[in-house]
Amino acid sequence: MRWSTVRSKSRHFDAFRSCDDARNSQRRNLPSAPSPLPSIPPQGLGYLGGGSQVDVNNANVRAYLKMPGMYPAVAGKIVSNGPYSSVGDIYNIAGLTSREKDVLKKYESKFVALKPSADYVIDR
Numbered sequence: 001m002r003w004s005t006v007r008s009k010s011r012h013f014d015a016f017r018s019c020d021d022a023r024n025s026q027r028r029n030l031p032s033a034p035s036p037l038p039s040i041p042p043q044g045l046g047y048l049g050g051g052s053q054v055d056v057n058n059a060n061v062r063a064y065l066k067m068p069g070m071y072p073a074v075a076g077k078i079v080s081n082g083p084y085s086s087v088g089d090i091y092n093i094a095g096l097t098s099r100e101k102d103v104l105k106k107y108e109s110k111f112v113a114l115k116p117s118a119d120y121v122i123d124r
Contacts, residue, residue, distance in 0.1 A: 056090055057083045057116040067110070069103040083116035 054063045056078055064075035077100070081093045090104055090111070 053110050053112050055114045056087060056111050057113055067103075067107050070107065074100045074103055084113045087111045087113050089113070 054067075059079070061072055061075040061079050064070040064078070074096075077093050077096065078090055084090060087108060091101060096104075
């Protein structure tokens with residue numbers, strides 16, 4: 001590679017770096033906005049699909065992927081019909097077939113019903 005090519009690439013890189021520095025200094029002066037992500041307490045993360053139990057009030061349908069027969073139909077019904085005061089309330093979902101109730105019964109010991117977070121409740 002010729003020296004003139006290296007020098008021109010170096011100048012090109014310096015131009016990008018100075019643009020980035022200018023953008024970063026502008027960002028530093030802006031007030032911070034609240035995070036768009038819901039605030040999840042660390043102890044609740046395991047119930048959102050990362051542990052052996054699933055919170056029927058706060059987990060999304062993907063949390064049920066590890067349970068054959070649950071995803072997507074039964075999981076979708078659980079998520080869209082909450083919140084529940086107890087795990088037993090999931091059997092009162094309108095439109096559940098007997099096969100779907102059998103699948104729920106199979107995994108009932110893996111469900112918990114924690115207090116619903118406002119970040120996960122569907123507005124009706």
